[in-house]
Amino acid sequence: MANRNINSPYSASITGCGFMYEEMRALLPMLMSPDRDSLLKEELLKGEHLMMSSERARSRAIPEFVKRYNAVPKSFWNWFLALNDKSQRVAMFYVILKTYKIVFDLHINVVLEHWRGVDQRVSKNDLMMEFNEISAKDAFVESWSENTKDRVASAVCSVLRKVGLMEEKNFDLKPIDFSDIDCTYYIQNNELWFLEACFLEPYEVQKIKEGQL
Numbered sequence: 001m002a003n004r005n006i007n008s009p010y011s012a013s014i015t016g017c018g019f020m021y022e023e024m025r026a027l028l029p030m031l032m033s034p035d036r037d038s039l040l041k042e043e044l045l046k047g048e049h050l051m052m053s054s055e056r057a058r059s060r061a062i063p064e065f066v067k068r069y070n071a072v073p074k075s076f077w078n079w080f081l082a083l084n085d086k087s088q089r090v091a092m093f094y095v096i097l098k099t100y101k102i103v104f105d106l107h108i109n110v111v112l113e114h115w116r117g118v119d120q121r122v123s124k125n126d127l128m129m130e131f132n133e134i135s136a137k138d139a140f141v142e143s144w145s146e147n148t149k150d151r152v153a154s155a156v157c158s159v160l161r162k163v164g165l166m167e168e169k170n171f172d173l174k175p176i177d178f179s180d181i182d183c184t185y186y187i188q189n190n191e192l193w194f195l196e197a198c199f200l201e202p203y204e205v206q207k208i209k210e211g212q213l
Contacts, residue, residue: 008140009101015151017064019162021092023050024065031069032077040066071099079185086164087182093163094186094194102141106130106156107197111165114173115199121171122160127153165198175199183208 026049030039043049044058052058069077072095080091097104110130114122131149135142144152160166164176176198186194187209195205 008138010134010138010141011100011102012144012148012152013064013067014096014100014103014155015148016060018155019092019096019159020061020065021089021162023052023061024068024092025088026050027062027065028069028077028081031065032074068095068099071095076185083181087179089163090176090178090182090198091185093159093165093198094191096159097194097197102134102152103156103159105134106153109133111156111160111173112197112199120173122157122166122173123171124150124153124157127156173199178208 027040027043030036030043030049033039040062044055044062047053047055047058050058050061052061076091076095080088083091097107106127110126111122114120114126128149131141131144131153135144157166157171160173161168164174166173178195178198178200183195186192192205192209195208196202200208
C-alpha cells in the first residue's frame with residue numbers, strides 16, 4: 001500500500017490495532033496523566049501493562065491509543081470510567097468511529113443501511129463493495145491493496161462482534177440494550193447519531209432524549 005495520504009481523511013491503521021478494549025483501559029491512566037509522554041515511553045520499552053510481547057507491536061499500537069484518546073474530549077474519558085464493562089465497550093466503539101473515518105463511513109453507509117433494510121446482515125463482501133465508492137473519490141484509498149481493504153473489512157466485522165452489534169458465529173446484526181447512563185454523554189453532547197448507529201430507532205432515541213431533559 002502506498003504511504004502517501006496527502007489530503008485524505010482515511011487511514012488503514014485500524015488493522016494494526018483492532019478493538020483492543022482491555023489494552024486501552026490498561027493504558028488510560030497513563031494517557032490521562034500529566035506525565036503521559038514519559039509514561040508511554042517507558043511502556044514502549046518495558047511493556048508492563050500492554051499484553052504485547054514485542055516492542056515493535058507496542059510501537060504500532062501506542063500511537064493508535066493516543067490517537068483514540070485525543071479523538072474525544074477529556075470529559076468523555078471521565079464519564080467512561082464510571083461505566084460498567086458492557087457500556088465501556090459500546091463507548092469504545094464510539095471512540096473508534098470518531099477516530100477512524102474509514103470505519104465510520106463503512107458503518108454508516110453499509111452496516112446501518114443493511115440494518116434498516118430487509119436483510120439485517122452484513123458480510124465482508126458488502127464492506128468490500130463500498131471501497132469502490134470510496135476509492136472513486138479518494139486516491140489514497142484507491143492505492144490500497146486488496147489485502148489492505150480486506151483487512152480493514154475484517155477489522156470492522158471484528159469490532160462489531162466485540163461491541164455486540166453482530167452475532168459471533170455469523171454476520172447477522174443485532175441491537176444493543178441501552179440504559180439511561182449509557183446515553184448520557186451522547187445526549188448532552190448532541191451526539192444522537194451514535195445511538196442510531198447502534199441500531200436504535202429514531203423514536204427510541206427521542207424517547208431517551210426526552211427522559212433525560
